[in-house]
Amino acid sequence: MRIHIQNPENDPLFDFSLAMWDAAAARAPDIGFGHSVSLGTTPADFAAAMQDAEALVTDVSVIKALFPCPAPRLKLIFLTNAGLDGLAPFTWLPPGVALLNNRGTHAVKAGEFAIMSILMLANRVPAMVTNQRAGTWRKLWGSGLGGRRVTIVGLGTLGGATAEHAARFGLRVTGVRAHPAPHPHCTCVIGTDALDSVLPETDFLxxxxxLTDATRGLVDRRRLGLLPQGAGVVNIGRGALLDQDALCDRLDDGHLSGAVLDVFTPEPIPPGHRLWSTPNLIISPHTAADDPATYNPLSLDIFLDNLRAWRDGRPLPNRFDTGRGY
Amino acid sequence: MRIHIQNPENDPLFDFSLAMWDAAAARAPDIGFGHSVSLGTTPADFAAAMQDAEALVTDVSVIKALFPCPAPRLKLIFLTNAGLDGLAPFTWLPPGVALLNNRGTHAVKAGEFAIMSILMLANRVPAMVTNQRAGTWRKLWGSGLGGRRVTIVGLGTLGGATAEHAARFGLRVTGVRAHPAPHPHCTCVIGTDALDSVLPETDFLxxxxxLTDATRGLVDRRRLGLLPQGAGVVNIGRGALLDQDALCDRLDDGHLSGAVLDVFTPEPIPPGHRLWSTPNLIISPHTAADDPATYNPLSLDIFLDNLRAWRDGRPLPNRFDTGRGY
Structure with missing residues (x-):
């Protein structure tokens, strides 16, 4: 297959190389060899490659900058991102081209970040850091995780990995997803429409x-108020899932004991924004799910797995449904 | 047996009650019943009870305040602390009285705190918090734990629980102890005298x-310098294990990427101390190992387990060796 890999121009930490491709091919020898692979960075590289490329491997920023464009032979676009909400509406996608995301790449790193965040909430680290900022020594006791209750909204790659860690630490795990179906690491799974019923019994959300039309603003001011006194919040999805201002209010008034956020509206957080000084809040700069050492190799493994399915005429495991938005 | 439980006067969060005793007795019915148990708080309560008490359950602060004292029938002192370095030298201990600590109580909470701290170092949370303090958005990428190298000094309750979590996350675990012997969760175990040889291969220390005469100042300025660029440090033992000033210097100059400390010299940290403003450092106020919800019940379970051994004439599992200091 004629495959083009386009690196974004300003993100050298996550650049692909042909050596990286060769290593991925060697890990999947049944599908990795025999392709014509090109690598580009500039818009000129891109335009030249699109004349005959059948598959494109790139990221959201390149799509935003360079599509729509003529790509007469293109059949597959594989994006090295999981959340493609920034590309909606998907009118830029040439008809008949299958869009793939890299769902799965983030499991290890995001799962570890999420269980770390839950441990930080249980151990009161957000409050400790707030006291530290003020130069104040104050004893603050946390608790173990065993028997405490976590509610995880979303049971895809991120939520599933979170649930697995949480169950291993003895948390009682409730999963929330669009269409409830049992999950091996959840004690119970409910539909998103039943979220209100579990929030009052949630220690960690x-x-x-x-982020889709159905989840935008899902955790609004009213729902934050349904959480019990002392609950904590983690957000590794998208900033707009949450009423960020209401969250700051409930941290200010002490209803919530802490929050660990990796995603915000807007990003970057502007200088002087109230998020910077809200107590008991930890700010991670939208890097929770990304490990530069493994990101591209894992993404290529997933791409090759999809290429195998394509060759064999099976459904593509990472096909992105532009209608539902994930 | 005639048992007296003396609560400290100013620590209501960790007070024992007779209901707590009864619940512990019910969990260990073969040894928990048939005792004469008194509860006290004031020095007068204490003096009265010591006239006939055979066993005393209390904590370090009470010993410091009220010993030596006449206690003609006393055979056992069970302290609800694990590290008894603050009671050395042990000349206050009446001859023939067995001293027990509550080794084991802290396993769950301390183990969770330690793996949280390692995850925070891998995810660069100390640096994120430093950036947050300055109101600065800066992308910082961390890594997963798999394949990274942790060196754990001490393989007792705290270190053993840490090693178990670490192994489960795929870390390569080196244990360091006074007398090296294999440990089920360590890839290798070395003697304290070989510490220098593993520091250059350590991502997380x-x-x-x-804290004993043998471990005071163990991680001094020279040894901190043996850690590789970017390593991180966790201290849940005692502040004086570490040259705290040298640690701050290596955080200031960026040789170390972060530290999570629960113990310090002195405690509380005085206002204006450099620890408060050292970058990439997280300060926990010496509460890592204590979960108020489970602390006293677990301590009583351990005391009753020792009482069973005493009744049966077996060695006491929690006997504290005043000579070696643990």
Missing amino acids: VLACP | VLACP
């Missing part, structure tokens, strides 16, 4: 779902 | 050993 983890947001790990995609 | 965790101090979880007791």
Whole structure:
């Protein structure tokens, strides 16, 4: 297959190389060899490659900058991102081209970040850091995780990995997803429409779902008020899942004991924004799910797995449904 | 047996009650019943009870305040602390009285705190919090734990629980102890005298050993310099295990990427101390190992387990060796 890999121009930490491709091919020898692979960075590289490329491997920023464009032979676009909400509406996608995301790449890193965040909430680290900022020594006791209750919204790659860690630490895990179906690491799974019923019994609320029309503003001011006194919040999904201002209010008034957020509206957080000084809040700069050492190799493994399915005429495991938005 | 439980006067969060005793007795019915148990708080309560008490359950602060004292029938002192370095030298201990600590109580909470700290170092949370303090958005990428190298000094309750979590996350675990012997969760175990040889291969150094003459100042300026660029440090043992000033210097100059400390010299940290403003450092106020909800019940379970051994004439599992200091 004629495959083109386009690196974004300003993200050298996550650049692909042909050596990286060769290593991935060697890990999947049944599908990795025999392709014509080109690599580009500039718009000129891109335009030249699109004349005959059948598959494109790139990221959201390149799509935003360079599509729509003529690509007469293109059949597959594989994006090295999981959340593609920034590309909606998908009118830029040439008819008949299958869009793939890299769902799965983030499991290890995001799962570890999420269980770390839950441990930080249980151990009161957000409050400790707030005291530290003020130069104040004050004893603050946390608790173990065993028997405490976590509610995880979204049971895809991120939420599923979170649930697995949480269950291993003895948390009682409730999963929330669009269409409830049992999950091996959840004690119970409910539909998103039943979220209100579990919030009053939630010690830790983890947001790990995609941003779609159905999830935008899901955790609004009213729902934050349904959480019990002392609950904590983690967001590794998208900033707009949550009423960020209401969250700051409930941290200010002490209803919530802490929050660990990796995603915000807007990003970057502007200088002087109230998020910077809200107590008991930890700010991670939208890097929770990304490990530069493994990101591209894992993404290529997933791409090759989809290429195998394509060759064999099977459904593509990472096919992105532009209608539902994930 | 005639048992007296003396609560400290100013620590209501950790008070024992007779209901707590009864619940512990019910969990260990073969040894829990048939005792004469009194409860006290004031020095007068204490003096009265010591006239006939055979066993005393209390904590370090009470010993410091009220010993030596006449206690003609006393055979056992059970302290609800694990590190008894603050009671050395042990000349206050009446001859023939067995001293027990509550080794084991802290396993769950301290183990969770330690793996949280390692995850925070891998995810660069100390640097994120430093950026947050400055109101600065800067992308910072961390890594997963798989394949990274942790060195754990001390393989008792704290270090053993840490090693178990670490192995489960795929870390390569080196244990360091006074007398090296294999440990089920360590890839290798070395003697304290070989510490220098593993420091250059250590991503995360965790101090979880007791403070004794042999461990005071163990991680000095020279040894901190043996850690590789970007390594991180966790201390859940005692502040004096570490040259705290040298640690701050290596955080200031960027040789170390972060530290999570629960113990310090002195405690509380005085206002204006450099620790408060050292970058990439997280300060926990010496509460890592304590979960108020489970602390006293677990301590009583351990006391009753020792009482069973005493009744049966077996060695006491929690006997504290005043000579070696743990």
